Amino acid sequence: MNVDTLINNSKPFLEYVLSWEAELPELLLKDIIEYPSSAAIVSVDVINGFCYEGALASPRVHAIINPIVDLFKQAHATGVDNxxxxxxxxxADAMEFGAYPPHCVRGTAEVESVPEFQELDFYSDMVVIQKNSISSTVDTEFIKWLDNRPEVTTFIVVGDCTDLCTYQLAMGIHLRGTARNIRxxxxxxxxxxxTYDxxxxAAKEFGAVPHDGDLLHHIFLYSMMLNGVEVVKTLK
Ligand SMILES: [Zn+2]
Structure with a gap:
């Protein structure tokens, strides 16, 4: 198949995806949270290494810091402390560096939460969990955290990258629930x-793998919806 055929054949679908996204609902925290301890916000990779410095830092990812900080503040004011x-x-010799350039090596500033998070007066109440792959639910302490909190039934997922760690996180939580028949x-x-672009x-110049930030962002948002994740425009 050549690219023109692919683009032409896929155009109605891509138009559908964009109109779906444009019409996503806005939700209110107070309408989705039954009681504060039943909800958790899970943020992934909003750290210096994806926002400010290093091989994988991206201005697109930097742009979601403030919306996430606002969400944290509103949720915290509502009583959500998860x-x-x-x-x-x-x-330094992580297997993951076979697929991505070295990034977020332990002991460097890249692995730290962005300063905007650290400046929040409830930052010390947040639970930091490390991961060594793009999955938050394979061999991490998060599994134990979930197992210990059956009362948490509303998960709000934020962070980067849409098609990588965010996708893995949202699907990991969702599939765990599906497999266990958890409502x-x-x-x-x-x-x-x-996600980054x-x-x-640029990829040819840097010897990297190309990554279309817009296309992959939209397609993976749609894919998460297709798989049972509730994608919304915003949460206030
Ligand atoms: Zn990584």
């Missing part, structure tokens, strides 16, 4: 999620 920060933290909601506010030209 805020989990899933964070990349790799050994739960996994809600993903699209304004608190982003690496154009074909």
């Amino acid at each position: 805020i989990i920060l899933m964070q990349d933290s790799h050994d 739960q909601r996994v809600i993903l506010p699209a304004d608190c999620v982003a 690496m154009s074909v030209a």
Whole structure:
């Protein structure tokens, strides 16, 4: 198949995806939270290494910091104190560096939460959990955290990258619930999620793998919806 045929054949679908996204509902925290301890916000990889410095830092990802901070503040004011920060933290010779350039090596500033999080007066109440792959639910302490809190049935997922760690996190929570027949909601506010962009030209220059930030963001938001995650425009 050549690219023109693919684009032409897929155009109605892509138009559908964009109109679906444009019409996503806005939800209110007070309407989705039954009681504060029944809800958790799980943020993934909102750390310096994806927002400010290092091989994988991206301005697109930096742009979701403030919307997430606003969501944290509103949720905290509503009484939600389950805020989990899933964070990349790799050994210098991590296997993951076969697929991505070295990033977020333990002991560097890249693995730290962004300063905007650390400045929050309830930052010390947040639970930081490290991960060594793009999954938050394979071999991490988050599984234990979930097992110990059966009362948490509303999960709000935010962070980066839409098609990588965010997708794995939302699907990991959702599939765990499905496999166990747990009645739960996994809600993903699209304004608190982003992925990076690496154009074909830039990738050739840097010897990297191209990554279309717009296309992959939209397709993976849609894919999460298709799989049972509640994608919404924003959560106030
Ligand atoms: Zn990583």
